Amino acid sequence: MRRASTYGKDVAGSNKPTMKEGERRQSLLPSSSSGINRSKEQLRRRRRSSGFLFQQKYSSPQTSTKGIRVFDSQGSDVTPLPLVAVVDDPDPKTREKSSLEEVLFKKGSSIFKSSTPTDVVSSRFGSSFTSKPTESGALSRSSITDDSFSLPSTDAAYEFPRKPVAEGFDIILSETDTISLLDLPPTLVSEDAEDADAVKQRNRDYAEFCSSKMGSDNFFERSSQTLVGEHKCKYTQTDTNKSVNKGTIATTWDIYDSFSMSTENRETRESERVDYLTRTRNKQDVSEVTMSRETGSGVSSAAETDADLFMLKTESNLEKILSSEAFMKSVSIMERVIVLNIFQPKLAAFRGLPVLKDPDSEVRPGSEERITEEKGHYLTPTLEPLWTFVSPLTRGHNITCMTWNKKNPDILAVGYVGGSSGNPQPGLICCWSLKNLVWSERVFSCHSSVTCLEFSSSNPSHLAIGMYDGSVAIYNVQVGDDTACIANSRDCAKRHTQPVWQVTWTKQQLQLSGEEREEVLVSVSGDGRITKWLILHNDFNCVDLMILKRSSGRKQSIGGGQSKTENVLLPLTTVLCIDFHPDDTGIYVIGTWDGSMHKCSLSNSDHFLDTYCKHPSPVTHIEWSPIYSDVFLSTSSDGTIQLWKVDTLNPKMSFTSVQSIVDSVKWSPNCGTVFAAIYRHRVEVWDLCQSIMRPTLVHHAEPGVTLSSLLFAKGSDSILVGDSRGEVTVYKLKNFRVGKPKKVCDLYEVMASVGGYVD
């Protein structure tokens, strides 16, 4: 006999398929000796079933209601058990037993009418879990059949020990501990306590109260219902509060601008309104125009007009920009900048600055060879061409004269012959600036060829020109258009009738004050007159300083006095050049057609002070040395250059190189012993320190080109040469002083060293 005493074992023992157990039990039934034994089994199983959910295998058709199996995560079958077990075997015995067992199993709680939770569930949801209808009433009890008992079965292999029924075994019942749900121990008060009486009285009162409460009229039970306020949902909708971040930077200039605008606002408001009105009117006109164009095109017209308006707006914008003054200025500045970029090395050479190689430019192999070539010839003084002032307007016009501006040494005025010489066509004056080497800043056209020009020093923007037809004019070069001509002697009664060969500005002493120097314009012309021009009350008038008449043989001025026989109407001699003494502006020297040069004085209009005769042919140019104030040079058509000292009537030195007409000779403003002479086809630069017999530098013109004008550049080692093509070429004197020690060479020393000349 086996004593199944432990709970656990019981559990293990129950893992059996229902069928078998049920069968066995059924089989057991008839053979079972004690129903109690079986009931104990049932008891055991019930106990188990109260704690576990057992798996059930519904293999028998009688028990299977649904083929649903539920497995938990461990894989054990947790299929819910049927609540109402099918009664297969309506054995009255079992039924009795079951009810007995139930009575036995009651744990004192009256709530559970059935002993197992499954019974409770089955009483409620009875039919849903059982296949067969069960009896009502004692349904719960009677329905606990073998099936319910057979429910707790798991897959465990442990099987109920198959023992012969006859053996029997003991089942021991034991009571579980009492489970106390609520424990309110009473408060105990001792009889001897002070307030024991009070407590007793209170207890009695309470007991009375409780007993009286039941039937008393004071209390009656009544129920009432409170109104629970019904919630009502009310919805409303608002716009979300949008937040916008706005920031600004108050820069210094912004503040300044706003402040200055607010102060000007009143003044400009009117004009702005007017502008706005005109602008809107314009816009309206524009839009009207576009509308009229687009009528009939329908829907697309709107978009088109928009596009048109935009195009028109940008176009008008462009026109407005292009026609504005500021734009013109910007464009001209831009042009200068670009040109300076291109010509930067040339200008650097001109100014005597070291020419820096552009670090980003690629060195081409050809240029390198050139550099080495130049190094080989470095001892020979040459003229290195830097650039050329030429423009389409001036091409082909012979250049007659060039001059620098007195105040701004970057401005060059060049006079051109219109057409071929001898043909009186409108001449041209161009003002070039060193800042723009490709286009002249100013272009003026004159009614006749320009023969000479010079800038004034007191009014630096006044340019005096002398023309081939004898007119003298003054232009204001600040003005760019046709109103530049301030004065023109075309209508003057006493104007020159012959070409004006030279104009010059000279400062004259005011008679009254004596300190102030007023500048006057003096011109010499082919009609033998040396005239002083004045502008008085918009009237351009002249005063003759001197009239030169050709003397027959005797080199004396004609004037009143000595012999009346000499007062014959002799033809006037052409005065070709004039130059004022740099210091004593009352003295000037003129050169005439017949080769004689006269020193004259402004105060004496009749007599010459001195006469210098050396040249057999017309004296083309006279120039005082800017550094030595009593030395001057003269050139003539005979190809010689003479160096004179003021007080000696014979030239101190004479220079000859080529039998050719010397058009002009100029002293170098930088060095006292250097001068340059221009022949028709060559330029010669003489440096008296180096040699007095030969020119130091000779430069030949290109074939077919006649060199006609020469100018030194102050502060720079450069020469400007104008030629018959209308081009002014700027040359740099290269290697001019190479090889010689830096000895300060004095012209007087040179002259003294020559000796030989007899005063």
Next chain:
Amino acid sequence: MSLRRKKGAEVEETLKRIQSQKGVQGIIIVNSEGIPVKSTLDNQSTVQYSALIHQLVMKARSTLRDIDPQNDLTFLRVRSKKNEIMIAPDKDYFLIVIQNPSA
């Protein structure tokens, strides 16, 4: 010819001369809103240049005027390895010229 038209013709001539100078790669005129109104470059480059240079000029001008509000920017040159960008700014327009003087 009226004075205005004469000036306009002068401006056109000068622009043509600039275009024909050695190394000039392009000219762009931009209005005050940053829209290019005239250009000799292709469209994409024009738009790129005008937008970027607009910003640069604004920054440069702002810098100068922050230091001294009475001052103003008159010319801006940006020299780079390959070329030089010259900008003439004004209230109403920018004139931009790109040149490579060694080419």
